[in-house]
Amino acid sequence: MAKSAPVPGRPRSRDAAGLPAVTPDRIIDAALELTARHGVETWTLRQLAGAVDAYPAVIYHHVGDRDTVVTAVVDRVIAKYELPDENMPFRDWWRQFLTNLRTVFMQYPGVARRVALNGPSVQAGGPTVDRAMRTLLEAGFDQDEAAMVCRLLVSQACLFISLEDDQRRAREAKDKISAGWGAPPANPELSGLATLNESVQGRLSDPEKNQDYFAELFDYAIDRVLDGVEKRLEEIRGS
Amino acid sequence: MAKSAPVPGRPRSRDAAGLPAVTPDRIIDAALELTARHGVETWTLRQLAGAVDAYPAVIYHHVGDRDTVVTAVVDRVIAKYELPDENMPFRDWWRQFLTNLRTVFMQYPGVARRVALNGPSVQAGGPTVDRAMRTLLEAGFDQDEAAMVCRLLVSQACLFISLEDDQRRAREAKDKISAGWGAPPANPELSGLATLNESVQGRLSDPEKNQDYFAELFDYAIDRVLDGVEKRLEEIRGS
DNA sequence: ACCTGAACACCGTTCAAGT
DNA sequence: ACCTGAACACCGTTCAAGT
Numbered sequence: 001m002a003k004s005a006p007v008p009g010r011p012r013s014r015d016a017a018g019l020p021a022v023t024p025d026r027i028i029d030a031a032l033e034l035t036a037r038h039g040v041e042t043w044t045l046r047q048l049a050g051a052v053d054a055y056p057a058v059i060y061h062h063v064g065d066r067d068t069v070v071t072a073v074v075d076r077v078i079a080k081y082e083l084p085d086e087n088m089p090f091r092d093w094w095r096q097f098l099t100n101l102r103t104v105f106m107q108y109p110g111v112a113r114r115v116a117l118n119g120p121s122v123q124a125g126g127p128t129v130d131r132a133m134r135t136l137l138e139a140g141f142d143q144d145e146a147a148m149v150c151r152l153l154v155s156q157a158c159l160f161i162s163l164e165d166d167q168r169r170a171r172e173a174k175d176k177i178s179a180g181w182g183a184p185p186a187n188p189e190l191s192g193l194a195t196l197n198e199s200v201q202g203r204l205s206d207p208e209k210n211q212d213y214f215a216e217l218f219d220y221a222i223d224r225v226l227d228g229v230e231k232r233l234e235e236i237r238g239s
Numbered sequence: 240m241a242k243s244a245p246v247p248g249r250p251r252s253r254d255a256a257g258l259p260a261v262t263p264d265r266i267i268d269a270a271l272e273l274t275a276r277h278g279v280e281t282w283t284l285r286q287l288a289g290a291v292d293a294y295p296a297v298i299y300h301h302v303g304d305r306d307t308v309v310t311a312v313v314d315r316v317i318a319k320y321e322l323p324d325e326n327m328p329f330r331d332w333w334r335q336f337l338t339n340l341r342t343v344f345m346q347y348p349g350v351a352r353r354v355a356l357n358g359p360s361v362q363a364g365g366p367t368v369d370r371a372m373r374t375l376l377e378a379g380f381d382q383d384e385a386a387m388v389c390r391l392l393v394s395q396a397c398l399f400i401s402l403e404d405d406q407r408r409a410r411e412a413k414d415k416i417s418a419g420w421g422a423p424p425a426n427p428e429l430s431g432l433a434t435l436n437e438s439v440q441g442r443l444s445d446p447e448k449n450q451d452y453f454a455e456l457f458d459y460a461i462d463r464v465l466d467g468v469e470k471r472l473e474e475i476r477g478s
Numbered sequence: 479a480c481c482t483g484a485a486c487a488c489c490g491t492t493c494a495a496g497t
Numbered sequence: 498a499c500c501t502g503a504a505c506a507c508c509g510t511t512c513a514a515g516t
Binding site (some may be wrong): 044045046056057060065066 | 507508509510511512
Binding site (some may be wrong): 129130132137146192199224225226232 | 402435455
C-alpha cells in the first residue's frame with residue numbers, strides 16, 4: 001500500500017486523504033484483531049501498520065516496538081474474562097476461573113504463553129491475583145505456599161492452553177505430527193508401545209473424539225492438579 | 240568467514256584447505272553444541288554453517304532445512320537420559336524419570352518445548368513410551384486412561400521445563416520481569432495482593448532461595464499432579 | 479507533532495555456476 | 498557429488514526529511 005510515487009492528485013497527508021488520525025488506541029485495536037486471527041507471534045509489524053493504513057515507523061511513534069504493542073494486547077485480553085463468585089469453595093472457584101481463562105485466551109492464540117512467561121501487568125492482573133490469593137489463604141494455606149499454589153495453577157492453565165494454541169496451528173499446516181504413532185511397533189517386545197498405539201488408533205478413527213482431544217487434556221490436567229492441591233491441603237490441616 | 244574475494248594463494252576446495260569434509264553427523268554435532276550454549280530457537284542457520292566452516296547452502300545439501308536439523312538435535316538429546324529401574328512402583332518410577340528428563344533437557348534450552356509440541360520421534364521415543372505405558376497399565380489404569388496420563392505427565396514436565404528455559408533467558412536479558420510485583424499495592428482493599436507481594440519480597444531479599452525458585456516450582460508441580468493421578472487411581476480401584 | 483520513504487542489518491531459503 | 502557466492506523475499510528497527 002501507498003507504494004506508488006507521489007502523484008499530483010494524491011493527497012499527501014492522512015487528513016487530506018480522509019483517513020482518521022492514527023492513535024495508540026486504534027493501533028492496539030488492530031493488533032488485537034490481528035492476534036485473534038493469526039496469533040500474537042505470527043503477525044508482523046508491517047501487517048499491523050498496513051491494518052491502520054500507515055507506515056511501520058508510525059507504530060513506533062505512537063506505541064513503541066513490537067514487544068510494547070504485544071504487552072498492550074495482553075492487557076486488553078486479560079480484561080475480558082470474569083472472575084467467579086468469591087463465595088465459592090476454593091476448588092470450585094479455581095475450576096471455574098481457569099475454565100473462563102481458557103475460553104478467553106483460546107480466542108487470542110499466543111497470549112497464554114506470554115502470560116505464563118511474564119505474568120500479567122500489575123495494572124491488569126492485580127484484582128485477579130488478589131481474589132486468587134484470598135481463596136487460597138481462606139482455604140488454609142500459609143502465605144508462602146499460597147503464593148506457590150497460585151503460581152502453579154495459573155502456570156498450569158496457561159501452559160496447557162499455549163500447548164493447545166501451538167498444536168492447533170501446527171495441525172492446520174500439516175497433519176503428520178503423530179505420524180508413526182498409531183502403527184503397531186516393529187519390535188514385538190514393546191507391548192506398552194503397542195497399547196498406546198491402539199489407543200491412538202481408536203482416536204484417529206473417531207473424528208469427533210479426536211476433535212476435542214486437546215480440550216480433554218486440559219480438563220484432565222486441571223482436575224488432577226487440583227486433586228493434588230486438595231490432598232496437600234488435607235495434609236496441612238491434619239498436621 | 241570466506242568473505243574475501245578469491246585470492247590466488249587461497250585454496251578453493253575444503254580438501255585443499257585441509258578442512259575435514261562436511262558430513263550430516265558433524266553438522267548435528269555442531270547444532271547440538273550451539274543448542275547447549277544458545278538454545279534451540281536462538282542460533283541461526285548462518286551461525287551453524289559458520290561453526291562447520293561452510294556456507295548455509297551446505298547445510299541444506301547434507302541435512303535439510305532448519306526444522307530438519309532441529310528434529311535431529313532433539314533425537315540426540317532424547318538419547319541422553321536414562322530410564323529408571325522398571326521394578327519401581329509407578330509413582331517413584333515417574334518421579335525419577337521426569338527428574339532425569341529435567342536435568343538433561345535443561346542443558347539444551349528449547350528442546351523441552353519441541354518435545355511438548357511434537358512429541359519425540361517414534362525412533363527415539365519408542366522405548367521410553369513403552370516403559371512409561373507399562374508402569375501405568377500395571378498400576379491399574381485401562382488402556383485409554385493410561386495413554387491420557389502418559390500424555391499428561393510428559394506434557395507437565397516438558398511444559399514446566401520450557402517455562403524455566405524461557406524465564407532464565409529473559410532474566411539474563413532484563414531483571415524487571417517481576418517489576419511492580421513485590422511492592423505493596425496502591426489500593427489497600429487488595430489484601431490478597433498484599434500477601435502475595437510479601438511472599439515475593441521475602442524471596443527477593445534471600446538470593447539463594449530466589450535462585451532455586453524455578454526448580455522448586457517444577458518439583459511442586461510434579462508432586463501435585465502425581466498426587467492427583469494417584470488419587471484418581473484409588474477411585475478406579477475402589478469402584 | 480505527525481507522517482513519509484528509504485535505509486540498515488538481519489533472517490531462512492534457493493539456485494546457477496564452479497570443481 | 499560437493500561446494501561457492503550471490504540473490505530473493507522477508508523481518509524489526511532507525512532516521513533524515515517533509516508537512
